[in-house]
Amino acid sequence: MPSGNTFQINGQDLPFQEGMTILDAARMHNIFIPTMCHLPGAPPTGACRLCVVEVQGARNLAASCVTPAQRDMQINTESPRVVNSRRLNLQLLLAMGEHDCLLCPSSGQCVLQDLAYRYQINPKRFTPRGVLHRTEAVNPFILRDFSKCVLCGRCVQACCDIQVNNAISHAYRGIKSKIAAAGDRPLKESDCVFCGECMQACPVGSIIPVDSRQSPRIWETHKVKTTCGYCGVGCQMYLHHRDGVLYRVEGDIQSPPNYGSLCVKGRFGFGFVNSSSRLQTPLIRENGNLRPTGWEEALDLVHERLENIRMSHGPDALGLFASARTTNEDSYVAQKFARAVLGTNNIDHCARL
Ligand code: SF4
Ligand code: SF4
Incomplete structure (x- = not known):
């Protein structure tokens, strides 16, 4: 057997790092051990007993999520005794409800x-x-x-x-x-x-x-990775969609900064995406009523009004709010627009809106 921190899993000599459990080490080497209760990022509890393995010389099966890996251990992850134990536990879990x-x-x-x-x-x-x-x-x-x-x-x-x-x-x-x-x-x-x-x-x-x-079943949807647009944290998430309709949001457990966690808005606040009352075009208010229009007319009107204010009252009569929902690049363009085009330093950032 090689020297250093090594043990044997299913007849294979494998290295592990100090402080690892048997489960950690097995996963590092892509060896499957089932778990139900193990939650990465939280202390292991050993509650479900599905991760049991057979350690040579030990009287009882060991829950691999709470058993430290030790030098020269000889472990079997799928021995008949292990498999029988898992099958019994699974049958009991199925009978629970x-x-x-x-x-x-x-x-x-x-x-x-x-x-x-x-x-x-x-x-x-x-x-x-x-x-x-x-x-x-x-x-x-x-x-x-x-x-x-x-x-x-x-x-x-x-x-x-x-x-x-x-x-x-x-x-x-x-x-x-x-x-x-x-x-x-x-x-x-x-x-x-x-x-x-x-x-x-x-x-x-x-x-x-x-x-x-x-909602459709999981295999009926496609998933696409994106960045949450609600605030500046930049949580990574997957959108589950079918035929252009968004059904579910899932945090990406592999990626920083959130490692799967989301807030209520990021996880559930996506109803607006497919809402029938979502605005599809710019609207111009005329005599108290909103009239749908195209972007060209809307932007011409905004340009005309801003120019009028600037000419009558000076550039500092204008101000611009950027948003935490926009990207860094959009925020950069917003401050450039305020400073270089409007001619004012009245540019701020509205944290949550
Ligand atoms: S199975 Fe029960 S205890 Fe486990 S995560 Fe679901 S609700 Fe919680
Ligand atoms: S949804 Fe409620 S119960 Fe579930 S993790 Fe968040 S705060 Fe806790």
């Missing part, structure tokens, strides 16, 4: 569905425990379907460790366990700011956009 993939809006983007297929699970091995908590459909933006929840805890970590909003936590005990806001009230009556971080973290279909049952 109503996992009806035929009607679930998250079909095609569900970790439980993918793993059930990968490990060829018999979904009927255990009698489902039934639905104990009613769907919470009263919130703007987010619907919570507790019949799909597997209590992995990722939403709680997303809310408390990543966004630090502390709006939700684990509530009740045993079979009645659920993820709840304070007092088990709806999210809209809690500290929730509807950032949707919990929704993006949920590996199943338990937290979904309110209108997702009217």
Whole structure:
């Protein structure tokens, strides 16, 4: 075996770095280990037990997300014992609720569905425990379907460790366990700011956009990467669209500055894109009424009015607001226009509008 920090996974000698868990090291070498509860950026909890691996010499299977990688370990990630354990856990998770993939809006983007297929699970091995908590459909933006929840805890970590909003936590005990806001009230009556971080973290279909049952399935949409236009942070996101209609926004977990996080506007504030009341042309106000026109006439009118003010009252009678929604290049052009064309230094930036 080579010297330094190396261990063996599935018979292969591989290096790892000090402080890594077995899961970190396996992922660094593109070795698949399934997880449901592991949320990058938050402390590992070892809750779902799907990431168990067999470590030679150890009595029990080890949860790879919380077990430090150690020199000379010999690890098997898919031994018959490991696979049997995962299959049992998956069957128990499937019995926790109503996992009806035929009607679930998250079909095609569900970790439980993918793993059930990968490990060829018999979904009927255990009698489902039934639905104990009613769907919470009263919130703007987010619907919570507790019949799909597997209590992995990722939403709680997303809310408390990543966004630090502390709006939700684990509530009740045993079979009645659920993820709840304070007092088990709806999210809209809690500290929730509807950032949707919990929704993006949920590996199943338990937290979904309110209108997702009217949206196409994930494989029916295309996704395109873009920069959020709402403020100057520049969050990276994917737009899911079909036939020119925008259905969903997803934070890009790989890219700075947001690494998947978004605020309520970036994640849910896209209804204007396909709104039928969206302005399609410039409007000129005449005798109290707005008349649609073309850009040429509108710009000529603006030019004429600005020129009149400048001639009558001087250039400092004019001012220009740029916007945080525009790019650096647009802001540069705006200040050039104010200074070089209008002849004034009255140029400012309106932070959120
Ligand atoms: S939407 Fe944001 S604030 Fe609300 S529960 Fe989810 S993560 Fe917490
Ligand atoms: S709602 Fe989703 S993320 Fe939260 S505990 Fe349930 S399955 Fe996990």
